[in-house]
Amino acid sequence: MNQNVVMDLDAQVEFLLSDVDHVYSAIELKDRIKAAAVARRPLRVKLGMDPTAPDLHLGHAVVLRKLRQFQDLGHKAVLIIGDFTAMIGDPTGKAKTRPVLSARQVDENSRTYLQQAGKILDTSADKLEIRRNSEWLSKMNFGDALRLAQQMTVARMLERDTFSDRYKAGEAIYIHEFLYPLMQGWDSVMVEADVELGGTDQTFNNLVGRDLQCGQGKAPQIVIIMEILVGTDGRQKMSKSLNNYIGLADSAVDQFGKVMSIPDALMGQWFRLCTPLQSNRIASLLDAGITHPREAKDILGRVIVEQFHSAEAAEAAAEDFRRRFTDGGLPVEVEVRTIASAMLQNGKIGLLTLIKEIGFTNSTSEARRMVESGAVSFGGQKISDPRIHVSLNDDPVLQVGKRRVCRIRVV
Secondary structure, eight states, rough: SSSSOOOOOHHHHHTTTEEEEEEEEEHHHHHHHHHHHHHHHOOOOEEEEESSSSOHHHHHHHHHHHHHHHHTTTTTEEEEEEETTTTTTTTTTTTOOOOOOOOOHHHHHHHHHHHHHHHTTTTTTEEEEETTHHHHHTOHHEEEEEHHHSSHHHHHHTTTTHHHHHHHTTTTHHHHHHHHHHHHHHHHHHHTOEEOOOOOOOHHHHHHHHHHHHHOOOOOEEEEEOOBOOOOTTTSBBOOTTTTOBTTTTHHHHHHHHHHSOGGGGGHHHHHHHHOOOOHHHHHHHHHHTTTTHHHHHHHHHHHHHHHOOOOHHHHHHHHHIIIIIIIIOOSOOOEEEOOOOOOOOTTHHHHHHHHHHSSSSSHHHHHHHHTTTEEEEETOOOOTOOEEEETTTTOOOEEEETTTEEEEEE
16 A cells, blocks of 8 residues: 555554454553554554574564554554574574574575565655664673663563473573563664564563563553464464475465465465455355365465565466466476486486485485375376386476476486
């Protein structure tokens, strides 16, 4: 949206709290919006993101889309790039201490975060403020850190599931990990946040921000908590480390294909959290008596791809998928992967070795399982014998599973 959405106060609160897991609190949010309108100033809505990896995925997009809703109502997004906190690492959900990142790694990741967040956020100067928390955290001396630590007890820290579980299990908890929630909370003080957004795994950290603001005599931020998006495997939260993610920077074809692979049971959550479709439209798509599940998933894929690419790209990706998997054909453009001639013996190579060397599996044992399950085709023919050696003349097509397909070229 290019212009602010016009709604009355109650409609604004309902809009902003749609699909929210929890809010602390709805009454405070309504009062803060009303006060901001009287003062003719936008709310400052904070989202902190530690650049611990180079790419964002649909799980990150859930919170970014909520931030965009605030922008569309005329408020200002304050995106905190946690370049300082990323070098420590949020212990949320971790059974052990995270490895420390170098300043160079953090800087490289930060650049891609900003590019990808711009696919969702309004990046105009009056709608987006970008800050790095090294601005204030790197300038704190040891006395400042001690004064900050005095505002939180060990008992309160151990209320956090991550810490309490590790403590009960006898796992190590390092002092710097206790400081992480305090640093994230101090970010809220420094940017004068009216609202902070986060996933359910950030609830503790965000509430620490409220405490620290109160300790500084400031109005406590409203905390809005979003659901955690389940990954493509249908079991665990979306994560790059679990390889169950759809990246915002993925190609349209990859995004669509991955959506089509998710379990049908995920569609309800994904329609709610990943698309702008209205609830009545979603209900009709999820009603198998009205819409066939495959058609519903096709629509889900198209809507998601269109948000990060274009309507034309979404249509092309859907057509590519249909040609590849519904009609039994191949995509118009098949990726070419190469294999070194030195890998061949008498002009041939073991199929399992080939599958592993081009990167379709991580090991020959995994390749063997794929072949024995009937998931591998070579040169248009199903292969079920894992012992076979194949010739790579004429750039043959190799397909492993539903989405991994390429031509093989010897170099």
